[in-house]
Every structure is written in structure tokens, then in C-alpha cells.
Amino acid sequence: GRDSSRDEQGACALLSTQLNALLGERPVTHREVQGNESDVFMGYFPRGVTYQEGGVDSAFKPTRPGAGPVRKLYQVKGKKNIRASERDLGWASFNTGDCFILDLGE
Incomplete structure (x- = not known):
């Protein structure tokens, strides 16, 4: 990504x-280039695509037991090809023109 x-x-x-x-x-x-995906690629995902932060540190290591819920913020863009990208959880990530989803991790 x-x-x-x-x-x-x-x-x-x-x-x-x-x-x-x-x-x-x-x-x-x-x-395919993230944020500039072709219509053919997006057609494989009729419900849209969600981009999440992560990589080696999060994808290949087990989570700590008892660490509590992980809260995440997603910015949703697009009408025909919907994309949800994970953003930093803070007020600076918000704007008035986009839709956002707050996942409380519950």
C-alpha cells in the first residue's frame, strides 16, 4: 500500500x-496503485475496499491478551468506488467534506 x-x-x-x-x-x-485503483479492480469488491494500517508489527505478531479494545477511525470516500482508509484517531483527521466511521473495537 x-x-x-x-x-x-x-x-x-x-x-x-x-x-x-x-x-x-x-x-x-x-x-494497482492505492487511491487510484482501476474500475476492473474495484469491480471485484462491490462493497468497497477498506485500507488498514499495519504491516509486520501488527499482522505477524499476536496481540497482547487483555490489551483492551483497539479503536480505529476510517475515512470513507467515493460514490461508485467506495474506499475506507484508516486514519489517525484524533480531531486533526476530521474534515467537513467526508464521511467517517469510528470503530470502538467492541
Whole structure:
């Protein structure tokens, strides 16, 4: 995604190349850019796409038991191709022109 590190981007490229080889060089690869996705790509997700913060620190490590609910703020944009992107939970993230969802983690 837009906020991924160079290491994560490199790993993605390497793993997609390995997967392509594993599948006999038959797959066709299409690249999409976060925030500028094609209509074809968005058509695969009729309910829209949600972008979440994360990566190695959150996706591959277990959560701490008893840490309590994790609150998240999502900014929702689009009419035809709806996107929900996670934002920092604070007043500075809000504006008057967009819709926001506050997930209380419950």
C-alpha cells in the first residue's frame, strides 16, 4: 500500500515472482496503485475496499491478551468506488467534506 516500506515492497515483488514460477508462469500480473485503483479492480469488491494500517508489527505478531479494545477511525470516500482508509484517531483527521466511521473495537 501507499505507506509500505521499501522492504515490504521488495518482499511483495519477490514473492509474486516466486508464486508466478510456482504456478508455471501462467498467471498474468496486474499492478494497482492505492487511491487510484482501476474500475476492473474495484469491480471485484462491490462493497468497497477498506485500507488498514499495519504491516509486520501488527499482522505477524499476536496481540497482547487483555490489551483492551483497539479503536480505529476510517475515512470513507467515493460514490461508485467506495474506499475506507484508516486514519489517525484524533480531531486533526476530521474534515467537513467526508464521511467517517469510528470503530470502538467492541
